[in-house]
Amino acid sequence: MGVKLVFLGRLADLTGVAEREVSAPLDWSTLLDALQGELGGWLASDKVKLAVNGTLLADKMALQANDGDEVALLPPVSGG
Amino acid sequence: MGVKLVFLGRLADLTGVAEREVSAPLDWSTLLDALQGELGGWLASDKVKLAVNGTLLADKMALQANDGDEVALLPPVSGG
Amino acid sequence: MKDVRLLADPFNPGQLVGPFTNAHPGLGGVCTFVGEVRGDDGVEALELTHYEPLTLAGMDALADAALARFDLMGILIAHRVGEMRAGEPIVLVSAAARHRRSAIQAVDFAMDHLKSDAWFWKREKRGGQWHWIDPRPEDHADLARWTS
Amino acid sequence: MKDVRLLADPFNPGQLVGPFTNAHPGLGGVCTFVGEVRGDDGVEALELTHYEPLTLAGMDALADAALARFDLMGILIAHRVGEMRAGEPIVLVSAAARHRRSAIQAVDFAMDHLKSDAWFWKREKRGGQWHWIDPRPEDHADLARWTS
Numbered sequence: 001m002g003v004k005l006v007f008l009g010r011l012a013d014l015t016g017v018a019e020r021e022v023s024a025p026l027d028w029s030t031l032l033d034a035l036q037g038e039l040g041g042w043l044a045s046d047k048v049k050l051a052v053n054g055t056l057l058a059d060k061m062a063l064q065a066n067d068g069d070e071v072a073l074l075p076p077v078s079g080g
Numbered sequence: 081m082g083v084k085l086v087f088l089g090r091l092a093d094l095t096g097v098a099e100r101e102v103s104a105p106l107d108w109s110t111l112l113d114a115l116q117g118e119l120g121g122w123l124a125s126d127k128v129k130l131a132v133n134g135t136l137l138a139d140k141m142a143l144q145a146n147d148g149d150e151v152a153l154l155p156p157v158s159g160g
Numbered sequence: 161m162k163d164v165r166l167l168a169d170p171f172n173p174g175q176l177v178g179p180f181t182n183a184h185p186g187l188g189g190v191c192t193f194v195g196e197v198r199g200d201d202g203v204e205a206l207e208l209t210h211y212e213p214l215t216l217a218g219m220d221a222l223a224d225a226a227l228a229r230f231d232l233m234g235i236l237i238a239h240r241v242g243e244m245r246a247g248e249p250i251v252l253v254s255a256a257a258r259h260r261r262s263a264i265q266a267v268d269f270a271m272d273h274l275k276s277d278a279w280f281w282k283r284e285k286r287g288g289q290w291h292w293i294d295p296r297p298e299d300h301a302d303l304a305r306w307t308s
Numbered sequence: 309m310k311d312v313r314l315l316a317d318p319f320n321p322g323q324l325v326g327p328f329t330n331a332h333p334g335l336g337g338v339c340t341f342v343g344e345v346r347g348d349d350g351v352e353a354l355e356l357t358h359y360e361p362l363t364l365a366g367m368d369a370l371a372d373a374a375l376a377r378f379d380l381m382g383i384l385i386a387h388r389v390g391e392m393r394a395g396e397p398i399v400l401v402s403a404a405a406r407h408r409r410s411a412i413q414a415v416d417f418a419m420d421h422l423k424s425d426a427w428f429w430k431r432e433k434r435g436g437q438w439h440w441i442d443p444r445p446e447d448h449a450d451l452a453r454w455t456s
Binding site: 086088089090092131133134136150152154156157 | 283
């Protein structure tokens with residue numbers, strides 16, 4: 001079943017999709033390999049955060065996702 | 081027709097009436113003479129202000145009211 | 161738009177705020193404060209006395225001061241007078257603005273002034289007896305924040 | 309009372325604030341801010357994206373933070389998601405309290421956090437093209453006021 005990636009905000013514009021399935025396990029370096037072409041500098045930027053199954057990662061380089069996990073890629077917010 | 085006195089807030093409790101007619105002309109000393117018995121220290125207190133025909137007096141001792149004027153006696157406010 | 165009212169009868173806040181909001185197309189936000197008569201300490205009733213020639217003119221000047229001080233599209237100030245019971249709305253301030261903080265600050269400003277610097281005299285009935293109410297020390301301190 | 313909602317469809321502020329107010333008998337006041345989609349700069353539509361697992365949980369934590377920080381009887385936070393047009397309400401915060409300044413400050417606090425510290429992504433359509441919107445520098449400055 002792999003890992004589900006969810007792209008929020010302008011990151012979805014860059015990938016052209018809101019979600020994508022990648023193979024498990026997924027860590028920071030495999031995520032970089034998979035997406036650096038599409039997301040460029042965004043992925044490594046301090047402004048982009050990661051959440052695994054709804055929990056924000058304090059250090060995104062510590063990413064460890066397995067089969068069935070959902071990883072959200074979160075650019076800077078704006079609301080209100 | 082004289083001068084109409086209007087008593088607001090607790091001053092109306094002390095006089096027992098909301099309004100009273102007194103003879104014109106009226107100045108600070110005649111007002112004091114007329115009301116000191118009922119209002120005691122209130123009248124001279126900095127906390128009580130006077131308005132003549134809807135205009136607040138900066139210095140109530142400068143009071144000069146004539147026939148047909150309305151003098152309001154205004155204790156400290158509270159609202160909201 | 162400036163809308164200032166002294167109301168002798170109970171009012172429904174929504175019936176004032178709805179038309180006020182609709183009167184400002186293009187607004188960014190509306191901040192509204194509604195004060196109600198609290199039902200504490202066995203208060204049976206509350207009465208607000210006003211002095212027409214000063215009270216309404218003072219509220220109007222307060223609305224002008226808020227419009228001058230904050231970046232507003234409009235302000236609505238409505239205040240009850242007469243005898244009220246617990247739970248009845250007693251005061252309503254709404255401010256419409258393009259940006260939220262102007263609206264919020266204008267409401268804060270207007271409420272502080274209505275609370276201790278407007279021509280109202282308030283008394284409460286407890287145990288069948290009327291008692292005059294003075295502003296709390298906090299009310300004076302809140303008001304002093306704006307004199308700068 | 310804590311009431312936190314993500315709304316996918318247009319809402320009527322009065323229909324949220326009325327029941328919220330009635331749910332707090334004995335309150336002293338209710339402060340409400342309603343933000344609407346501004347119709348400026350030829351904006352044809354606005355879209356708010358959220359991420360369910362974070363957005364609602366974050367709003368709930370914000371409501372808890374406001375309840376802990378201010379002397380409130382209750383707080384209501386409602387936020388639209390999806391596509392909206394100018395004039396539609398996008399956010400509503402109501403705070404009920406015994407004293408007015410707690411209610412006003414809680415609304416100010418919650419709005420500052422919703423504006424630049426909540427999980428929403430906003431874009432506007434102008435001239436048929438979508439543009440992502442970043443928080444304004446003022447929004448970050450407003451938020452920083454509360455970190456003390």
